[in-house]
Structures are given as structure tokens and as C-alpha cells.
Amino acid sequence: MAALAVHGLTKRFGQVTAVDDLSFDVQPGTITGFLGPNGAGKTTTLRVLLGLVHPTAGTGLVEGVPYRQLDRPAFRVGAALEATGFHPGRSARNHLRILAHPNGISSRRVDEVLAEVDLTGVARRRVGGFSLGMRQRLLLAGALLGDPPILVLDEPTNGLDPAGVHWLRRLLRERVDRGGTVLVSSHLLAELALSADAVVIVKNGRLLAQGSVEEVIGRPGSAVRVRTPQAAELQQRLTAQGVVAELAASDEVVAYHVTTHQVGEAVAAAGLVVDELQAERHNLEDAFLALTESDRSRS
């Protein structure tokens, strides 16, 4: 059973369709990146999954059950959503104690999660004076209170410094290694490429792609680009060896489904001059832009 599932989800706000017949599953034991440009419907989808927004059609399920039917949800799903407010006059510790009480979570656990997100030193300070990064850590602390197997995080890196982003990435990986599941929406694609196992890409509320990162971006390093004044000769030699190669420019060859080592051997054997030789690194950003651009041209 999928840890999180969205089936045929549609959400309209008046005349605006925020999510349009969206379906995807999040498999247990994975970090799944939820990608899309601004206004793609990511936050609305997460809020439907968490029972905060009523779907116009379709469902959002947590381990097969609507969120609102979960008994003591803090132990099943931890969520940190963007634009969640804090009572400015309340201390960080009291904010968490208020979240902990209804689910029967002890104050000792509150202190543990404060330590986990490195906020112990400011636990008794009013949240109103917190920086964006500290608020983000406090949101995460709230999500971790029940030590739930599933985390749903909406733009969790907003306001975090590079060290904070690194810490978060490690935290999520550790939880997934222990059998947890994470669904994380982010507009920082490079950061997701480093940490996600799978991605769901949406635009205009519709699904554009879903699968493992490799499936969506293609096999990394499968093409090699060579800049050489003898480009035509290199292209002929590679083609003669059964390699698919094309002239990208008068001084540039692109060879497909080979490694840099194989191309290097061919260059050495022919005694060619090479100005530059590099593996083509398709990344999530390329795949995302290609998908969203092709969707734009279709529409």
C-alpha cells in the first residue's frame, strides 16, 4: 500500500482550477520530491492530503485512510506546511507543548525534538522574535513530535542557511533509512536531485511526470560532449566503432550511450587534439524545464 496516495484529485476555488484530476502515489521508504512552478497546485494538494482543504473531486489518503479519520495523527504523519502561523507571544517550547498535548505526547518529547532541530537554547524565547530559519526549524520540530513514519514538508528549506539545508537533507535521509517516507515540495531543484529517490512533477494542477529521479531525468553521464578542431574526423571514427555520434557544431561532437573513458580511448587512438571533453549531466532542472516547456507548447 502506498504511504500517501492522491486519486483523481480536483480542487476548484471559484472559477480557478488549482488541481486538475491529479493522481500519484508515494511509496514507503522513499523521499519523493513534489515539483512544480509557482501556482502548480502543490500546496493545495498537500493541504487536501492533510484534511485542511476539501477536494472538489477525488481523494487524498494516508496509508489508505483520509487524514481526518486518523486517530492521533501526530503518530502517523508529521507535517510542516508553508504559511503556518505562530502565536508571536508564545515561547517555542509552549508552542510545541500545545501541539503535543492533544496527542498525549509528553513534555520530555518536546524537549527532545527541540534538541533535534537545534533550538534548545531558544526554547523559552518568544516565537515573535524568531528568524525565518528558526521558524522553519520549529515547524519541523512540530512535525517530528510523534516520531511519525511519514513526513509531509512544504518548502522546508525556505529560510535555512546552507548548513541548515545540509542538516535537513541528512535528517530526511536518516528517517527514510529507518523505513520512513517523506513527501517534500520544493522549488530548489538541485537540492531535491541530491536527496530525492522519486519525483512527482505537476504544472497547472496536472501531473506531468512521476517516477524515480533516474527515470525522469534519464541516465546521468550517458552522453559525452567533445570540443575538438577535428570534430568531423572524431565523429566518423566513433560512428565506425558503432557509437551514435553527431556533430553539434563544426568543432563539437556529442556521443551517446558511452562513457568519457570510451571516448577518451578513441581520441587517443586517433591522435586527435581535444580542447574539452565532458560527460553530459542531465539534471532534474533540465528534465523539469523540458517537461514544463513541452507542456506549454502543447497547450
Place this chain on the structure above:
Amino acid sequence: MTALVRTELLKLLWTRATWGFLTAALLLVVGRVVLLLGGVGRVGGPAPGSADLTLAVLGCSGLGIFMIVLLGVVSVTREFHSGTWTSTLLVTPDRRRLIVAKVLAASVTGGAISALLLAVAAVAGLASGDVVFNLDASLVRFVVGALAAGACWAWLGVGVGVLVRNQTVALLLPVTWLLIAETLLASFGLRELLPWTPGGATRAVSGEDFPGGLPVWAALSLLVGYATALTLAGARRLVRADIS
């Protein structure tokens, strides 16, 4: 439900507005008692040691109703105002249970504040040497009525907060009603409606004798009815609302 009510009580305890409303209520009540005691023994003023003076002094605690209803309002609207509804509903997705917990917590707090205001008024009266307390039926009925009114007005505040949600409008509504709307009713020749208003019902619950005043049980039922109607209407709206 116990854990939820306790959580709502903690929220009230850890909100500065609660202490602000409590301080304002204490100042209002003490000020009114001092003014009242200043007139004791004067022509037209209450006689020292009389039962009327005792009830009048205790009746000063009724001014706290204004602050109690505002406290009830804020216990709900603060969540919308500061955006904490999202985290509240994530840990308690059942919105109906949440509203019930808010009603119970606010009512307990309203009753407790009424008790404190009564005690402060009583101590001020005793300190003056002009007020004597005889534990009779009318005194007991007055105290029980004041506590019930405090609880009901806090509940009314929750109902207004759930229904209106905009904090400024929700705060202005009950005060405007009590200070202006009910006064205008009398001015426009609709005095016979006054016993049926929340303010009129509160006066009756507190044992005040006035023309057309309802029996205590009927007045209390009316207050509970207003609070229930407001809360149900608000809950119906909140349960269907998208929190985005």
C-alpha cells in the same frame, strides 16, 4: 476530549490577551465598587449593612461580562489572526471536537473569572465595613447566576468568534450589541423585547428584578440557546471551510 480541553485552557493561559482582559475586568469591577461604596449612606444611596447593598456590590462583578465575552471571541479568532489554525487542525483534524473543546475551556475560564470578580467585589465590600454577607437563598442564587452568566458569555464569545472569524469585527460585535443595540431597543419603544435579549437574560440570571424579567431558569436557557445557535452556525461554516 479531556486532553483537548486542557490544551485549550493552556492556550488561554499562555496568551497575553487573557491577562489583559482579566486585568481590565478587575479594574472595571473595583472601580465600580469604589464608586458604589462612595455613595453609601448619602441621600438616595444604599443603606449600610442592607441586603440591597450586598447584592449591589456583588452585582458590580457583572461588568466583567464585557471582558469575558471578548476572551471567548479571542480564543477562536486568535487562531485565524495568527494563522495557527493550520497546526491546530493538523493535530486535531476533527473540527467539531475542537469547537466543543474551545466552548468547554472558555466556559470554565468564564466561570472562574466570574468567581474571581465576585470574590474581589466581596472583599472590597467587606473592607469598607458597610457590607454584610448573610448566606441566604437570594445570595446563593445571585452567586450561582453570576457564575453561570460568566460561563455562558464566554461560550457566546466562542460562538461569535467561530461564526465571524474576523477578529476586529468579532470583538466589536458583542460590545456594540450590549452597549448600543440593546439601548436602542428601549429608545425605539421596544422595551418589551429587552428581557429576551442576551443582556436582559443576564440581568434575570443574576437575580435582578425588572419589568418583564424572565424566571432565572428561562433566562439561563435563553442564554444557552443564543450561545448554542451561534456556535452551531459557526461550526457548520468552519467544518466546510478550506484552511489555506
